[in-house]
Amino acid sequence: MFEDYKRELLEFYFLKKKSNQLSTAMENPERLKLRKECIRIYAIKNSKEDRDIIKDFFDPLGKYEDLFKSIDRFELDKFRPLVNFLTKGTVIRDEEPVKLLAWLIEFHSYQDWKVKKYGAGLNSYLGISEDENSSDTNENFDVEEGKGEIAEADEDCHYDELEKLIQHPEPTEDNDNGNVTTSQDETQEEDVEETQSFEEKRNSYRKFAVYSIAGFLIFSIAIILQQSGWFESDTLPTEKCMYWDGDKYVSVECEKSNTQTGIIPLQKSLYKNFKKIGWSDTLSKNAVGKVWYAKRNGEYEFFTDSGKHPVDSKKKLKPLSNYIISNHLSYHRFVLQIVGWGISLVIILLIVFFLIKKLLRKKHVKHRLAQ
Template sequence: MFEFEIFREEVLTDYTKKRNEGTLPTSLENPSPANLRNYALYLYCKGLNKEDRIVFEEYFNSNVKVDDLEKAIKTTELGKLKSVQNFLNGTTRNPDEIIAKLLAVLIDFKPRPFVEWRKSFQQHQQVEFKTSDRIEYAQKDNNIVQSQPFKPTVIAKPKKKNGLNKILVISAASLSFATLCYMTVSQLKTDGCMYWDGTKYIEIDCKEEIRHAEKLVLNPIDLVHFRKITQTDTLQEKHVNKVWYSKINNEVEFFTSAGRHPINKERTLKPATWYMIKKYRTSYPTK
């Protein structure tokens, strides 16, 4: 289930973030099966809302024929909670759905339950699609009249930076600029097109023939700041959730911005967790 995969990654990312910030309870900082069971019992005694209780009942009472949820938690074999521990330490990447839902309750992930998260996710997707539609409409509408002459904003040049940091800084500044003025840009280039050259988008005249790539309607935002990260050895923990990735046929690629894969457009890029960065970047220098 595509949406649940994203939910699962976001829950794990939230756990990692809270652990790094030191905001997790001690039992979850060291998530042994015993600690997980004890913390689940603590949350039950503290009081669960209706949705969280349903998750607890599904996980702890699935193989125990008792009506008392508290007793079910207390008598749960520690070996069963090993699956939750494996998910947290990265041993298991595709656990059962109920494990991700249980972890969401344990770490107070929001929004939850999954149905509420899905509503929020779908609303966000609709906003992205509507924005994209407005950009394409503006680019194709030849009757747009420019009210004022376009005056490019002068931006002070940032200090020189090397590698990925330079790309991310330029991308962030460019994204802000492009978002504010994409309507003006589209008015100037109503027939603009672009194509993906393997690492970035290249602007071309729509009349130009492109045989080695798909010709796309010009998107000023992607043209300016969407890049494939080729020097993955520069990725560090500080880039968690600041770069995005795709995994297709066991091949992982990292990009500087969110969106869809430039070739496999049915695939949406995901925010990179520290686990994914460590596992799939090339060797990082230990100087």
């Protein structure tokens, strides 16, 4: 009996495919497409019968409270028998995938099929009066007396009736103009809306990724330019004095005082060119002759110009040498730090990306359920 159901279901599938009444995912079924199609349809149809079908196939052990999660975490390889059944006609033994397929393409459930075909009769199932097609029914089916079983039908049995059923579905409701809107038309409209929604979300993800990468590049370039002094103005300040703030000289009114380093008269060369190098590991052999250093409190400090130490005037700055670079600095360490920061930033962006994607998906599902 179930073999007859599978055969008619497959006929129904190919008839809908022939008349271009299947969704894109069902026309060319693949494992990932089937899972997405199940999520899409379950967001539209979620009656108790629908939930039972989903639960029997995706969560027979009842591990998930949220059936959407059971679909989303379902192993793709378990769709392979159903894909092969549709594309290659291979045998599929389990009932659950067959019932799921019937649900996906809006075919009769197995229970309804049995009642309509074997309970109310084949003509009732096909929507044909007994007087109108009694001869055709007798030609295609032989009933064994006393057993109540119907012999196996020919391969092309009621093919025409199924095609009529697909091409002329029953009307569901009238619109304001009196025109009839079919359930198939509604399904096609939902497919179009779903495709448009998917494209919009995919474009938003792409924009987010592009903007994030662009923002990271702009931020990195700004840091490099700031460190190189590109943003600094050549105009001298109006103040006539300056003091050392730990990284550079800052202009100040001569009447004010600074208890840390003291105030000195503003010197153009020191004010414009003398700065402390924060990232000393960025220095390479190319910096020899361009950078000066001094050892203070057991640590090396590097500056962009010669002269005396801005805090300890007794210390005279020495020119950078290859020995200092080789033994006290590490350009490779700086590169590794940059790479590490870059990887960390990418990971953070990916996490944010997937969180936003998950949030949008939940909102989309809730919106579909509300409809």
